[in-house]
Amino acid sequence: MAVIHAYAAKSAGAALEPFEYDPGPLADNQVEVAVTHCGICHSDLSMLENEWGMTAYPLVPGHEASGVIAAMGSQVKGLKIGQRVGVGWQSGSCMACPQCMGGDHNLCPSSAATIVGHHGGFADRVRCDWQFAVPLPDALKPEDVGPLFCGGVTVFNPMLQYGLLPTHRIGVIGIGGLGHMALQFANKWGCEVTAFTSSESKRDEAIKLGAHNVVNSRDSNAMSQLAGSLDYILSTVNVPLDWQTILGALAPKGKLLVVGAVLEPIPVPAMSLIMAERAIGGSPIGSPATIAKMLDFCARHKISPQIETFPMSKVNEALEHLKAGNARYRIVLENDFAA
Incomplete structure (x- = not known):
């Protein structure tokens, strides 16, 4: 050859x-x-x-x-x-x-x-x-x-494997290389899509990509209003987050799906999972x-x-x-x- x-x-x-x-x-x-x-x-x-x-x-x-x-x-x-x-x-x-x-x-x-x-x-x-x-x-x-x-299959695979339905409400954390594709997938899937971003400059773009709602992840008041409302949250970032608040945004039986390679351990209060039957999962390609x-x-x-x-x-x-x-x-x- x-x-x-x-x-x-x-x-x-x-x-x-x-x-x-x-x-x-x-x-x-x-x-x-x-x-x-x-x-x-x-x-x-x-x-x-x-x-x-x-x-x-x-x-x-x-x-x-x-x-x-x-x-x-x-x-x-x-x-x-x-x-x-x-x-x-x-x-x-x-x-x-x-x-x-x-x-x-x-x-x-x-x-x-x-x-x-x-x-x-x-x-x-x-x-x-x-x-x-x-x-x-x-x-x-x-x-x-x-x-x-x-990047595409990294966010598509968990939607498929964890049973995302058109009736679900899903949040996407991080509007970047992974997240901007996740917004498009979730929107065309038929879901109600909430984008989490720390950059206000990405608000309009997130909506164009398929988000129905955009929340500033640094706004504690806006985050608290989401409590118990989302069926799925897909985290595409590789930095530590306020995991207690993120888990709190999940509805009963909600799932936090992690595809961003966070190097630090994710602290998980057991009662946040037990009392609402929530779950945390991951997914590769x-x-x-x-x-x-x-x-x-x-x-x-x-x-x-x-x-x-x-x-x-x-x-x-x-x-x-x-x-x-x-x-x-x-x-x-x-x-x-x-x-």
Whole structure:
């Protein structure tokens, strides 16, 4: 196989620089995807800085790739050369454990990640097991789909897994890379949607994205008026919150769903859960089947992330833009490697 051209960091905190590598023979169960676009996620930043202690350098980040299948192994099923697909955080699983056999491939204990011990999509090509190359509906633009494969499915999966209904009232905490997609999903789901934000500048935008109500999370009076009113609250932020007030906003049998990777423990008063039969849950990405459902939902309801694009050669500028908190709301790199 030809050499893959990419951008890689050679140590923690280092700038990305041009990098080439030989991926070796394509495995029988793998596909090679010619990348046209790749989103940038905060998880890429965490991996670049080795915040999770599992980064191997040199690291080619990128786990929100879209493109077309350029090569296939002999055991690949249901795909064809030239087909449009996307590749997210997960690039493989064991296909034998109870989770995989039950359709929850994203919960596989032997899951393979696209950028953990593996080179990702800030490149002209990327590889994955064929089951994790998810076909793209014709209605979705290639530049839009990348962020759906991580940020999008991260908020779509808990809505599906925890039984969100059109009759429910849901709150979304954090109107950013994840939250702005959660607002769109919940609105098209048919729910009454409340956006929690600490930035008044996002109020009008939150309403345009699908929120019926917007609450300033720093306004204690406004927060107290929500007490006992929401069936679900989806927290997309990675910072500590006033968890007692958040739990208090849940109706009896309400659920707090956490998808933002808060590093500090979440204090939970037992009586807040017991007396109203409330629950707290979490959710990672979704299985390939869930990703496919999400893509179809987006195509049907004309949902897409708000993106800013950079040429892949400007990847370091794009990363600085994200670090500075200036992204509105997802950044997508466009492949500009010479043909």
